[in-house]
Amino acid sequence: MSTRSARYPSWIRWVTLAMLAHAFLTVVRADEHTRRPGPADLVPLSCNEIQRLFITLVVRPVHDASHRLGWSDWRRRHQARSRTSHYRRQATSQT
Template sequence: MSAGGGAKGPRHYDWAAIDLLPEAVAGVYRLLIRRNRTTGELACYRCLSPHPVPIGTLVRVAGMRWRIEETFQAGKGLAGLDEHQVRRYTPWLRWVTLAMLAHAFLAVVRAREHRDHPVPDGLIALACNEIQRLFATPNNAARQPTRTPSALAPMAPPASSPGPHMPLPPPHNHTMKIHNHGWSISRPPPGSSGLGGSHRGRA
């Protein structure tokens, strides 16, 4: 039985349910046991329902834990759910409430955008990450200083100033031969103009 879709597809496990003794709170108490089909690892869930429900319902509710964890991870990345620096319950509650409201706002904007402006084929629909970035971009752009061409002009060297004079390396005294093409280039003899320094010959 599958507990819902995961990052690698449906999560299939073996499930079993055992009735527990009733306690002070009215309802049906059951112990839901999950076994991994590959490793044999067991996990248990203590369940309470107002009336008897089939095991498939218990499995579906137990599988929602991954969705809750994904929501917490998204809240941390989008709204700074874990970036509080408080030590008392009241300020912590205020911070968490504002972060959850911000995350809910992004989710509502995404849902309305998908409903009112369907995405054409071949394009990816807007996600909460892109929407959060769109809201943050104008504020960040306003803080960036504008650099005009006049401000960039002093950074370039003046065109009229000559560069440093680099002396040419002295000529080589050896003869270079390229055997692949049959060319031989040698240093011209002293007193010549240098125009006849290259001649064709066999290597």
């Protein structure tokens, strides 16, 4: 058996796991967006934000959940302010 054929099953398992993880994040994000749109001053949850929350809340909880959720709200509010400021600056430079 060659080295290449020995690595193929592990590659398939890794790709399958990565695809399942991405599908999970996508489904959670879609469900979150349809169930409740959220406050106007927050950026909607993205797949990356859901991944960060999952890792910090479930996989490696260092702080308590309320600390992490508060941090996520702050980060999304900051992103919303940045996006608004960016669009405003773009609009003024185009006129």
